[in-house]
Amino acid sequence: MKNDKVIYAMYDDDMTLLAGAKELVAKGVHIRDVFSPFPIHGLDPVIGIKQTRLAICAFIFGLVGLSLALSGMYYFMIVDWPMNIGGKPNDFFYQNLPAFVPISFEFTVLLAAHGMALTYFIRNWTLPGVTARNPYPETTNDRFVMEIHPSDSHISVDDLTEELKKTGTILIEER
Amino acid sequence: MDFIFTKKAKLIFSILMLIGVVAMVVGFMTDHSDHHNRFWANIFVNGFFYFAISLGALFFLALQYATEASYMIALKRVIEGISQYIFVGSGILIVFFAAGSFHLHHVYHWMDISIMYEYVMEATVGLEHPEYIHELVDGAIKNSHFDKIIAGKSAYLNQTFFWIRTLVYLGVWCYFANLFRKRSLMEDAEGGTKIHFKNITYAAIFLVFFAFTSSTASWDWIMSIDTHWFSTLFGWYVFSGMWVSFLIFFVLISIWLKSKGYLPNVNKSHIHDAAKWMFAISFLWAYLWFSQFMLIWYANIPEEVTYYIIRIEHYKVLFFGIFFMNFLFPMVILIARDAKRQVGYLISVGCIIFVGHWLDIYMMIMPGSLGSHAHIGFMEVGMALGFLGLFLYVVFRAFSKAPISVVNHPFLDESNHLHI
Numbered sequence: 001m002k003n004d005k006v007i008y009a010m011y012d013d014d015m016t017l018l019a020g021a022k023e024l025v026a027k028g029v030h031i032r033d034v035f036s037p038f039p040i041h042g043l044d045p046v047i048g049i050k051q052t053r054l055a056i057c058a059f060i061f062g063l064v065g066l067s068l069a070l071s072g073m074y075y076f077m078i079v080d081w082p083m084n085i086g087g088k089p090n091d092f093f094y095q096n097l098p099a100f101v102p103i104s105f106e107f108t109v110l111l112a113a114h115g116m117a118l119t120y121f122i123r124n125w126t127l128p129g130v131t132a133r134n135p136y137p138e139t140t141n142d143r144f145v146m147e148i149h150p151s152d153s154h155i156s157v158d159d160l161t162e163e164l165k166k167t168g169t170i171l172i173e174e175r
Numbered sequence: 176m177d178f179i180f181t182k183k184a185k186l187i188f189s190i191l192m193l194i195g196v197v198a199m200v201v202g203f204m205t206d207h208s209d210h211h212n213r214f215w216a217n218i219f220v221n222g223f224f225y226f227a228i229s230l231g232a233l234f235f236l237a238l239q240y241a242t243e244a245s246y247m248i249a250l251k252r253v254i255e256g257i258s259q260y261i262f263v264g265s266g267i268l269i270v271f272f273a274a275g276s277f278h279l280h281h282v283y284h285w286m287d288i289s290i291m292y293e294y295v296m297e298a299t300v301g302l303e304h305p306e307y308i309h310e311l312v313d314g315a316i317k318n319s320h321f322d323k324i325i326a327g328k329s330a331y332l333n334q335t336f337f338w339i340r341t342l343v344y345l346g347v348w349c350y351f352a353n354l355f356r357k358r359s360l361m362e363d364a365e366g367g368t369k370i371h372f373k374n375i376t377y378a379a380i381f382l383v384f385f386a387f388t389s390s391t392a393s394w395d396w397i398m399s400i401d402t403h404w405f406s407t408l409f410g411w412y413v414f415s416g417m418w419v420s421f422l423i424f425f426v427l428i429s430i431w432l433k434s435k436g437y438l439p440n441v442n443k444s445h446i447h448d449a450a451k452w453m454f455a456i457s458f459l460w461a462y463l464w465f466s467q468f469m470l471i472w473y474a475n476i477p478e479e480v481t482y483y484i485i486r487i488e489h490y491k492v493l494f495f496g497i498f499f500m501n502f503l504f505p506m507v508i509l510i511a512r513d514a515k516r517q518v519g520y521l522i523s524v525g526c527i528i529f530v531g532h533w534l535d536i537y538m539m540i541m542p543g544s545l546g547s548h549a550h551i552g553f554m555e556v557g558m559a560l561g562f563l564g565l566f567l568y569v570v571f572r573a574f575s576k577a578p579i580s581v582v583n584h585p586f587l588d589e590s591n592h593l594h595i
Contacts, residue, residue, distance in 0.1 A: 042594060055512070086475060098469045 004151055008135055009164045010171035011144040014040045020167030021046050021146065027163060030152040035139035058116040065111030069104040135175070178437055180575040188568040195561010202554030208545060215280035216544035217554055219271050221562035223396065224420065224536045226264030227413075228566070231421025232257035233352050234385055240355075240378035245586035246448050246593050249440045252579050253429055255359055257421065259573035260566055261352045265345040268396070272341060276334055282544045284402045285332045290322040324478075325402050332399055340395055344388045351381045359581065366583040389414045400543035404482040406471070412463040413539070419456040419501075420532045426453050427525045428570075430518050437579045440591040443516050447595060450515040454505055457528065461502035486538065489547040494538055501531040533559060 011017040018040055021031055031047040034040065043049075074093050077083065077100075082090040089095045121127050139145050146169075150160050157174065164172050199214070206214045236254045239247050247254070275283050284290065292307030295318040299305040308315055325332070354377060362370040390410025398409045406412075426449045432438050433446070471479045486494045505524050514520040541549035581587060 051512075059510070086473065088475075098465075098472050101465065101469065 004149055005157060006175050007148045007150060007157065007160055007164070008171075008173045008175065009146040009148065009167075009169040010136065010138075010173075011146070011168065012142065012170050014038075014144055016168045017144045017146065018043055018046065020164075020169065023167055024148075024163060028153055029148060029155060029160065029163065031146055032149055032152065033147045035134055035136065035145040035147070037140055037142065037144075040144070054116060054120060057119050058112045061115030061119075062108045062112035064115075065108040066104055068111070069107035070100065073100045073103060176437055176439070176579055178432075178571075178574040178579040180571045184571060185568070188564040188571070191560050191564025192568070193561075194557050195564060198554050198557020198561060202558065206554070208548065210279065210281045212280050212282060212544050213549070213554070215271065215274060216282055216540055216549075217558045218267070219282065219544075220533075220537050220540050220555075221558050222264065222267040222271055223540070224533050225260060225562050225566040226268060227417035227536070228421045228424050229258050229260035229264055229352075230348060230389075231417040231419075232425070233261060233348060233355070234382075234389075234418065235421060235425075236355055237351070237378040237381045237385070240374045241382055243375065243586075245589040246445065248584050248586045248590035249438065249445055249580060249593070250425075250429055250449070251359070251581050251584070252574070252577060253425065253432065253438075255356055255577075256570050256573040257425065257428070258352050259356065260569045262349055263565070263569050265349055268345065269341075272338075272396075276338070282400055282540075284322075285325050285328065285399060286334060287320075289318070289320040291326045291329050292318055293321050293323075293326070294318055328402070332395075332402070337395060340391065344392045347384055347388070351377070360577055362584060363578065363582040368585050371585050389417075397539050400540060401482050403478065406467055406479070406482070408463060408467045408470075412460070412467055415456060415460040415463050416532055416535055419453065419460050420529070422449065422453040422456055423525045423529045423532070426450055426521055427529070430521060432574075432579065434518075440580060442593065444593045444595045445590075446518070446521070447512075447516050448593070450509065450521055453521075453525070454509045454515065457502060457505045457509075460532075461498065461506075464498055464502075485542045485547070490538065490542060490549075493534065497531050497534045497538060501528050501535065504528065504531075 009020075011020065014036060017034065017036075021034070021043065024031060025046055025048075034043060034047060036043075044051075077096060078090060078093050084090070085099075088099070125133065134140065135147070136143060136145050146164075148160065148164075150157050155163075161172055199218075202217065203211060203214045206212075208214075232254050236251070236258060238244075239251070239254070274280055275286050278286070281287065289295075289305070289307060292309055294308050294311055294315040296306040296308065297314055297316045300316070307318060355374070358370055358374060358377075393410045393413035394405075397413060398405065426446065429438070429441065429446060429449060433441055468483065471483060505528055508520060508524050509515055537549075537551075537555075584590075
């Protein structure tokens, strides 16, 4: 799809874009993506973006954190070097379990949060030093841009431009 | 839309109440514990549990007002309706405390005057009312019932001060429950924003008062059953329990009302939001339960561990069981977004943790009142059902007295279009 034409339509209001997107989708136009400074409420189902799977990642990272913390403490505090803290029995893991809970909790949160953030950055390729893939820097400020590949929905560029003009766009560009 | 309290519902609740009355009568006859403590402690468990739900509703309502939250306005009358049980609930609590004051039960050890005095006049020992004194004088001997720890708390735990506090809590809470209800009905009739803005002030005043009194009330009423023991965290633990009990009931009753065709403007997002609350406050409860337990377990100071020793020695399965039931169960099942939007999950989890939080109150009150002899039998189950019937009856009556969806509120339209 190297030679695929891309149409960018810019808006100055998120609600105009949302209304426009609804009209276009109703006419069978597939919208690849939307660039916006903030999440536009209700846009995802309109343009057919699937529910994020980030939450599942977070859950898995959390489980990894929990098991790492518990197995680590089991090795340090029960197997390798049992310590007498306040006379508490330390022969078995469960006897010291209440003391391990805060650390397990913290480590679960630590891994879940960091893992989730890193996954997000890598998936979007917005790591420090990486060139932005955003076609219009204005979309980080006060502009909203729709990205449409006419080949996705078998519509001619002219027809699409015609349709886009009706939705109140302020700029249409072909790249 | 008006809620209709059907004859069928009335019949079901009356049958539940009848079961409760039978359980109370039979229970009272067959209760051979000291001073019918088992019977009275049961009154308190149920009286407090359902009272706490309505108090949680009042708190939640004030929270919505003070934060000017819009999302729950479509369900405001449901919250309000639940809070209207507080008057009946207060009455039951007052009966229970009065019974203690008149020595009809010994749930509160500190209400017994004989343990507060170090000396007793020798000539009066054995009489019905021996003469107790603080100082050693001629003719006085050591009082064998004297309890130094409880006597040390007598400046706070004495009947006069206890009754003043109790009546102030109940009076102010009932006042606000009535005030919010009245103003809400006024808002329906008048509209506008005047009432809404004034409600913020009232709610803020209530929340400040509630922040103190929810703690002190749980010390006075529940923590003082285990008179020797204290925990500064106890108030929040009870508070989180009452909050989550309310949320569970709120979610369940909202789903039921919606399934009956009331609340046409309530959509999946409202239920989702309420379920998020239920999920989150289950964590708050578990956090406080565990914080209290772990600190006391770790420090292992004799005067602090008494509360846990009796519970772990005699009620191990139940005591740790409710923790897993009320924490792990909602956590594992309700963590997914889709689960919070499906009524099947919410109903099954809700029903189980509703019982779980009843058992939590049971675990707070029973071991202190009955020692190692508490068990769940016909009386416990029957009275819990009876009080449930009474509670539902009062709440449904409150639902039927006003439109089940508010007519006027500045945020009503916003709430009706809630989408998450």
